[in-house]
Structure formats: C-alpha cells, structure tokens
Amino acid sequence: MNVVQLLHASVVRDPSHACLTFKREGQYQTLTYEEVWQRILRFASALQHLGVNPGDSVAIMAQTSPAWMICDFAIMALGAVVVPVYPTLPPAEAAYILENADAAYFIADDATMIAQLEGTWPHSVQAAIVLNGATVPSSKPVYEFASLLEDDAYSPVDPAVIDRIPIDSLATIVHTSGTSGRPKGVMLSHRNITSNLQACLSVTPVFRDDVTLSYLPLSHILERTVGHYCVLTAGATIAYAEGIEQIRENLREVSPTLLVTVPRLLEKVYAGIQQRVERAPRPIRHLLCSPPRKSILGRTVANALVYRKLRAGFGGRIRTIISGGAGLAQKIAEFYQEAGIPVCEGYGMTETAPVVAVNRLDDIRPGTVGRPLPNVEVRLAPDGELLVRGPNVMRGYYHDPLSTDETIDREGWLHTGDIAAIEGGYVRIVERKKHLIVLATGKNVAPFPIENAIALSSYIADAVLVGDERQYVTCLLVPDFAALSSKASGLGLHESDFSNWPNHVEIRRLLQREVQTAVARFAEFERPKRALLIASAFSLDSGELTPTLKVKAKLVAQKYRVAIDQMYEGIDYLDIYGSPEAGLVQGGAHVESSDDVDPLQRVRGVDNEPEAAASSPEPPRSLRWVWTVALGVVVACALCGLAAAKVHVPKSLDLLGTIRNVHQKNDQINLENSKIVDGMNTVKNLSSLTPQMAGKLSTLNAGLAEQNHTLQRLTALSEQEIGLSHQFGSVASSLNGDLSNISQTTSQQSDSVSTMRDTASKLATLAAATEETNQQMGRKLNQATGTTQQISSEVP
The missing domain is CATH 3.40.50.12780 (ANL, N-terminal domain)
Known part of the structure; x- marks a missing residue:
C-alpha cells in the first residue's frame, strides 16, 4: 500500500x-x-x-x-x-x-x-x-x-x-538541513516511507x-x-500546538499520551527544574541529587516536589516521548525515566525515511539509540562509521548522482557519516565523522559528548568545541541569561545590560566551575582550556541553528573566526583553569598580565599536561599576599606601640621601608623568574617539536619515495597503454577490413536475393500461365467429352 x-x-x-x-x-x-x-x-x-x-x-x-x-x-x-x-x-x-x-x-x-x-x-x-x-x-x-x-x-x-x-514511485523530495554544506534533495518513495512507518509501529x-x-x-x-x-x-x-511559545499551555489543554520531540525541549525543561532545585533548602537539595534521589526517602521527596509536577506539566497522561533529530544526554534520559516519563530515544536520517533504530518502551537503555528496526540492517565500517541497509534507504539525491554514489555503495549500504558503537545489539552514536576535531598533536576529539555535558549546566545554553589543527581544545559558550538573572540581580547587574554580565568576575567564576565539573570525567586533552563567551543566544533568525534546533558548528566557527583566533592568542577569553579575571578585556585594555596568572599555571592550562586538572593549586602569589598582610599587621602594631611610647626610630631600623624594598626586589625577581620560566617553556616546546619535525620529515621522505614509486608505476602503465593503443589500432584496422568484406558479401547477397526475387516473380507468372492453360485444356476436354457423348448417342 x-x-x-x-x-x-x-x-x-x-x-x-x-x-x-x-x-x-x-x-x-x-x-x-x-x-x-x-x-x-x-x-x-x-x-x-x-x-x-x-x-x-x-x-x-x-x-x-x-x-x-x-x-x-x-x-x-x-x-x-x-x-x-x-x-x-x-x-x-x-x-x-x-x-x-x-x-x-x-x-x-x-x-x-x-x-x-x-x-x-x-x-x-x-x-x-x-x-x-x-x-x-x-x-x-x-x-x-x-x-x-x-x-x-x-x-x-x-x-x-x-x-x-505505484508503491515505488517518488513521494517526496526532502532537503537535508545543510549543517555541512548546501542542502541536498533526498528522494523518498512510497515504499521507503511505508516500510519505515510500519516497522516503527511494530516496535x-x-x-x-x-x-x-x-x-x-x-x-x-x-x-x-x-x-x-x-x-x-x-x-x-x-493535536496541533499554537507554537513553541505556547507549548506549555497546549500540553495542559491537550493532555497528550504521545509526544514527538527533539532533545532541546527536554533539555530546557530539565535545566528549569535544576534551577528550582538549587534554590531549595540544603537538606532537600541533597535528597534530590543522585544517588540520594534513588533511596526510598529520596524518591518520595522527588516525586512529591518534582516528578508529580513534571508529569502534570506534560498534561498528566503522557505514555511515552519519542526523541530524535539529535543526541540526548544519558543523564537527562535517566531523569525522565525516574520521573515516570519514558523517553524512547531513536536515531535516523532524512536519507533513511528516517528511523534506523529506536529504544523499545519495555527495554529503554539511556545513552543509546536502541536497536535497529526489524527490517533494517546495520554494521560498522573499519573506521567505526555506521552503515545502514534496508527498504527505507532513499532512492538517491535529486539531480546529484555523484553524491548518491558517495553515500550508497554498490552493495546498497548507506554510509551515515556517524561514528558509532554497537553494544549487545544496541547502537550508541559517538560523533559525526566530519565533526571530529583533530588536534595538532594528532589526537582526535569527539565534540558531541563534551558539548552535551557542558550544556547540561543550568547556566549554559549552548557549547561548541573548537580546536581543529590547534594544540588544545577550547569552546564557545552561550550563557543562559534567564538562569543567570537571579544571580546577576544579586550582583547589582541590570537586565538591560546582560551582554556585559560575562565580564563580571563572579559570573565568570560560576561559569568556570560549571565547565570544570561538566568535563571532569573526560580525558585531559579533551577538556577545553579556554572559552569564548558569546553574549547573544544562537537562533534560527541568525542562521546559527537548523530548523530542528541543532547548532551549525561550522557556521558558528566561521562567524566567530576572528574572536577564536584572538582567544588562542590570549585576548578576551575565559581561562577555565586559571583566574576568572585572566583574559578579561575591559575598555579595550587587556587585563591579563604575568602578575595575574602564574606562568607555570598558564602553561599547564594549555599544553595538554596532566597537571592541568580542575584541582590545580593556587598560584604562589596568593600565599605571598597572606604573609604580606600578616607581616603588615605585626609592623602596624609595633609602630603604634612605638608611637605611643614616643620612641624615635632610626633609619637603619625603618622596617616599613625595608619591607617595601624587599617586596620591590621580590617583584623584580618574580618578574625575571616568569621570563625565565616562559623562556624555558618556549625551549621545551621547541625541543618537543624536534621529534615531531623529524617524524614529519621522515613521513615526507617516505611519501616522496612512495610518490616516486607511484610515478614509476604510472610510467609503466603509460607504456602498457601505448602498446595497447597500438594493438587496438591493429585490431581496429583488421575489423575495418572485415567490415568491408562483410559489406561486399552483403552487397552480393543483396544482388542474389534480388535475382531470386525476379526469378520467383517469373515463376509465379509462369505458374499463373500454366494454371490458365490447364483450365483451358480442362474446358476443351469437357467440350470434347460432351461432343463424344453426343456422337455416341447419335450412332446406330
């Protein structure tokens, strides 16, 4: 059908x-x-x-x-x-x-x-x-x-x-969202769609x-x-919603049993709940955290204060939510599961009409996209790319056979472009193949899990990782200004000036902690070391989001290219593991200096060394200030005592002057030490580059040798091709002679056929004449017979 x-x-x-x-x-x-x-x-x-x-x-x-x-x-x-x-x-x-x-x-x-x-x-x-x-x-x-x-x-x-x-006739041409280039028209037949929806309904x-x-x-x-x-x-x-702005009201009016959504809606609801939980008293906050939330008391409190309201917010009758279009964080899926709202996350593409795999309602595994549909085959390519084959796979891209051949191989396997893992029959999507970040160190970073972890923060709306061909990973952060509003008002910041909120030290310190906590479980080289704070949310109107609310990472990276370059150069950024004031630009002046951040700490924050963890020690400068204040208090007390006693202090015993001189000398020594450390680190970095350069030169030599070998092979192939061309010329000449002979033979045969046709015509004419003669002879015999009979009757 x-x-x-x-x-x-x-x-x-x-x-x-x-x-x-x-x-x-x-x-x-x-x-x-x-x-x-x-x-x-x-x-x-x-x-x-x-x-x-x-x-x-x-x-x-x-x-x-x-x-x-x-x-x-x-x-x-x-x-x-x-x-x-x-x-x-x-x-x-x-x-x-x-x-x-x-x-x-x-x-x-x-x-x-x-x-x-x-x-x-x-x-x-x-x-x-x-x-x-x-x-x-x-x-x-x-x-x-x-x-x-x-x-x-x-x-x-x-x-x-x-x-x-016809069921195989074209039903629709759906264009891709264009996150990685010009949209392509996906041709889907009636069979593509019906096979997919019937398989979906079966599970x-x-x-x-x-x-x-x-x-x-x-x-x-x-x-x-x-x-x-x-x-x-x-x-x-x-039932149709009036729009995304009215969806909360429409959910209560309609009370749906099913909801098809993209993760962004679930993430926003989750972030709102987390903000309210943070304002709860400490004992309640503790019970609502995982794992205490999973205890009997924790579940009771969570159900009374959170889960029941959450179910009511979705209309009170929700049976299941289908999530697709982008990845859903495991933590969020587990939260909704605990709340009694099962989220069946699935995976698919426009090219597969669209569902490839989905979690079954009776066997949901958060963190995966479920098992493949009954009529869909999946497998992994050697590089981990997910391949799909089935009746739901598109007919091809409209007017684009080249892209079609690049996407669907000769065996009918569609190359999804997604890196995946298959664990016990369940598919887990790792990252888009084209989105992998390849660092200058040669290490690969999958941005999606890290971006997702950061965006789980109730104070961060979006995160985009960058670092391709760089020494370390950084990110673009879009703060959730609505979530930050209560903290901003407490700091005396006005809502009309929210674009300057990221410049406030306390806001920066908060964002630092959120990122550090979010990325703590990732490998050190995967953690962003710096962040570029974006003062405006990504939107459809600005072109930074696709219609399905996915961030166009390439477009965003291109749009903020200059700012990203400046961030790597040490201008206008948030140092994730350093001072919240480091990298802050105010009034066009760069605040960061060698005194603001310890040079060793700054190096550890960017050179992928294990020491650059979130728990890195405070710079020695803070300890120096403690001793300075303590000593100052002691000296002040001593001076007050001397003043009270009206004792004259000789210049040789001027402690304040001596301390001031000592501090000046210490500052100069620290400055020189900083320069020395910077120089040593530069030498270290340069020396570390030597084996890399040697390796690259070795690779280059090997490549040149291979290229020389390839050229030799091409030369040999060219000589073979010339020989084949000569042979082809001889064969062509022979064929030409044979064709001439065939042509002459055909001409002779044609003449013979013409002669035979003339002979046959003459024979036909002769046969007709013979037939006429026979008929005349028959008539004459009949007449003779009649005459004979008459004569016979007349003779006595």
Whole structure:
C-alpha cells in the first residue's frame, strides 16, 4: 500500500473518529477522519484542475497545521511529489530548494512569503497558493487555499486514482538541513516511507485512543513520518500546538499520551527544574541529587516536589516521548525515566525515511539509540562509521548522482557519516565523522559528548568545541541569561545590560566551575582550556541553528573566526583553569598580565599536561599576599606601640621601608623568574617539536619515495597503454577490413536475393500461365467429352 492508501484504511475503519484537533478563536476544534479525507479529495481535484500532474513537484513552505497535512496527502493522491521547505528559511535558500527540486507549484503560509520570493522565482514555478489570508500581486498566478477548497466546481477526485499510484514511485523530495554544506534533495518513495512507518509501529505501538501534540515543523521528516504518518495509520488523533511559545499551555489543554520531540525541549525543561532545585533548602537539595534521589526517602521527596509536577506539566497522561533529530544526554534520559516519563530515544536520517533504530518502551537503555528496526540492517565500517541497509534507504539525491554514489555503495549500504558503537545489539552514536576535531598533536576529539555535558549546566545554553589543527581544545559558550538573572540581580547587574554580565568576575567564576565539573570525567586533552563567551543566544533568525534546533558548528566557527583566533592568542577569553579575571578585556585594555596568572599555571592550562586538572593549586602569589598582610599587621602594631611610647626610630631600623624594598626586589625577581620560566617553556616546546619535525620529515621522505614509486608505476602503465593503443589500432584496422568484406558479401547477397526475387516473380507468372492453360485444356476436354457423348448417342 502507498502512503495515501494507509490513511484511507483508517478512514474506512473508523470515519467518525477524531483525526485532527486545532486551536481556533481560543478553543480546540476537531475534524473527523471522514471530514479530513473529503478535504483531501477536494483539494486534490483543485490541484488537478490547476494543472498538477503525476510526477510534478509541489513545494510547501508553511507552519505545521491541518492545512499542511491536507496539502501533503492531496499532492501525493495525484501521484505528484511533495517538496517541504522550512518556513524559517531566508528567501534565497527557499528559492534554491524550489529550483533544485524543479518545483512546478508553490504553497505558502501567507502572502508575505510570496512577496519575499518575488524576483527570485525559479522558471519551473507555474503558480502559487496561499494557505492563510488574501493573495498579493505577483508575476505568478496566486490562489487562495480556502477558495479552492470550497469551490463547488471541483468535485472530489476519484479515489480509484490513489490505488493506481505505484508503491515505488517518488513521494517526496526532502532537503537535508545543510549543517555541512548546501542542502541536498533526498528522494523518498512510497515504499521507503511505508516500510519505515510500519516497522516503527511494530516496535513502538500507537493505539486508536492515543493523542499526540504536534509542534515540530512538518518540513522535518521525523515529525512527518513518526508524528503524522504513524499516528494516522494507527487511527489515532493529532493535536496541533499554537507554537513553541505556547507549548506549555497546549500540553495542559491537550493532555497528550504521545509526544514527538527533539532533545532541546527536554533539555530546557530539565535545566528549569535544576534551577528550582538549587534554590531549595540544603537538606532537600541533597535528597534530590543522585544517588540520594534513588533511596526510598529520596524518591518520595522527588516525586512529591518534582516528578508529580513534571508529569502534570506534560498534561498528566503522557505514555511515552519519542526523541530524535539529535543526541540526548544519558543523564537527562535517566531523569525522565525516574520521573515516570519514558523517553524512547531513536536515531535516523532524512536519507533513511528516517528511523534506523529506536529504544523499545519495555527495554529503554539511556545513552543509546536502541536497536535497529526489524527490517533494517546495520554494521560498522573499519573506521567505526555506521552503515545502514534496508527498504527505507532513499532512492538517491535529486539531480546529484555523484553524491548518491558517495553515500550508497554498490552493495546498497548507506554510509551515515556517524561514528558509532554497537553494544549487545544496541547502537550508541559517538560523533559525526566530519565533526571530529583533530588536534595538532594528532589526537582526535569527539565534540558531541563534551558539548552535551557542558550544556547540561543550568547556566549554559549552548557549547561548541573548537580546536581543529590547534594544540588544545577550547569552546564557545552561550550563557543562559534567564538562569543567570537571579544571580546577576544579586550582583547589582541590570537586565538591560546582560551582554556585559560575562565580564563580571563572579559570573565568570560560576561559569568556570560549571565547565570544570561538566568535563571532569573526560580525558585531559579533551577538556577545553579556554572559552569564548558569546553574549547573544544562537537562533534560527541568525542562521546559527537548523530548523530542528541543532547548532551549525561550522557556521558558528566561521562567524566567530576572528574572536577564536584572538582567544588562542590570549585576548578576551575565559581561562577555565586559571583566574576568572585572566583574559578579561575591559575598555579595550587587556587585563591579563604575568602578575595575574602564574606562568607555570598558564602553561599547564594549555599544553595538554596532566597537571592541568580542575584541582590545580593556587598560584604562589596568593600565599605571598597572606604573609604580606600578616607581616603588615605585626609592623602596624609595633609602630603604634612605638608611637605611643614616643620612641624615635632610626633609619637603619625603618622596617616599613625595608619591607617595601624587599617586596620591590621580590617583584623584580618574580618578574625575571616568569621570563625565565616562559623562556624555558618556549625551549621545551621547541625541543618537543624536534621529534615531531623529524617524524614529519621522515613521513615526507617516505611519501616522496612512495610518490616516486607511484610515478614509476604510472610510467609503466603509460607504456602498457601505448602498446595497447597500438594493438587496438591493429585490431581496429583488421575489423575495418572485415567490415568491408562483410559489406561486399552483403552487397552480393543483396544482388542474389534480388535475382531470386525476379526469378520467383517469373515463376509465379509462369505458374499463373500454366494454371490458365490447364483450365483451358480442362474446358476443351469437357467440350470434347460432351461432343463424344453426343456422337455416341447419335450412332446406330
């Protein structure tokens, strides 16, 4: 069955059951399966009258809504191809997708999108349709969705048309999110989608009475396949959220039993809970921490103060949450599990329609993405890359056979580009292959687990690791300014000036501790040594987030390239393991100096030595200050006593002057020591580079030798190729002679055939003449016979 037939089966099974619910004029309204089906057939007829034919591409650029779903099925009902476009994309990127997919028709949320694309329309687009509001003047014909749907001239399309759609025909072209370059159009057939949704339903059942709250963009294949096609195939109900801002209210209104989401929502809820826990009294805080939380008393307190409210916040009926689109931290998955809200994390790609693996509800293993679907095969390449094969694997990239061949090998294995591990049948994703950071030391760092650990902090919104071809890892940190607001107000910082909060020493010290705690379990070379504090959150509008709320790491690194270079040069950064004031720039002046941070401590913080742990000792300068203050107090007391006794102190016994001179000498000595240490470290670094340079020279020599050997082989191959060319010339000449002989023989045969045809014609003529003669002779014999009989009768 194709995708539309699966929906029709649910309509036939229970036509009056609630299919879609949506908010209108402050109240949720419902459409039954039969009502939705009739709208689909009517709109399909309208599209058909506009000229949409089987195989045509029709683009939809709109927010998730019942209209989106109706358009989706109406287009597929005609055998046409749906091209989803994220509604948040800039006009130039949207125009690129329309052109890349050869879109013949364009469906937009409102007239604003039509106006933005004016002047950039691809030649393939013939007309546009507006889902909400009135039309606008355009160089293309523009129609209103409501008018087309309500026009009595368009009778519903014959459902028999749907049954004739081949299951292997193209259903949709979904473009990748573009985190690693230009979006590519993934071609998915009806078989790709139906095989995937039926396999999903076999391991994660959906029941008729289930209700799901849809808030993710339908442009994303996860929401479309799992959040819609699976739910509609099972005959359940889809409720639409008003938007991400209203999702908390909509959860309470709808009380869903299922929720399809990306980790960012779960992370935000978790961070909010952690902030409230930190404000609780110390005994309660202790019980709510793990492992005390797992004790009987801890579970009781946690359920009363946290878990019960959390379940109520999700509507009180949540049966399971499906998480995909990005990795979910194990700690968060375990937290929701303890709260009685099982999170089934899965893994997939647009290229696999999309689900590859998922945790089963009865056997969830946090930290993994579960086991592969029953009809999907997985294996690991020698370098750890996850390979996938099955009926859900795409047909290829639209108009891009080269990329298709690079992604799917001859045996049908799709190369995901993700480094993974398979443990007891469960798949664990390590990192994107292209995202691995290769340090100048040769060590590889997988950013995702470290970034995820840092972002678990309730005071940090996002973290991006950098360090490719550098000596050590650093990171970009986006503070969670909402979480920091209470601490900022206590420090006298104003909300209107939040961009300067990261310059406050106490805020910097807090962020230091959060990062140190988060990365303590990682290897020393994986821990970021410095951080660049970003004063504005990553967003869709700025292009730093994908529509599925994943950070575009490459774009972010490029955007802050200059600041990253300055951070490595020692300008404007947060030293994770040093003084919170180190690297701070105020009023354009660089605060850091050799007196602010002990040189040995600074070196240990960046040269990947084990001593640079979070527990590194305080610089000796702090101890010197303690002795100085103590000595100052003693001297002050002595001077007060001498003053009271009116004793004259000779210059030779001027302790204050002597101490001042000693301190000046000490400062000069410390400064010279710092220079010496810096010089020694420089020499050390240079000396450590010597074996590396020797190794690289050795590698270079080996490479040159190998290249010389390769050139010799190429020369030999060239000589063989020349010999083969000569042989080919001889064979070609011989073949040419043979062809000439064949041509002559063919000509002779043709002449012979012509002669035979002439002879046959003459024989036919002769046969006809002979036949005529025979007939004449027969007539004459008959006459002779008659005459003989007459004569015989007349003779006596």
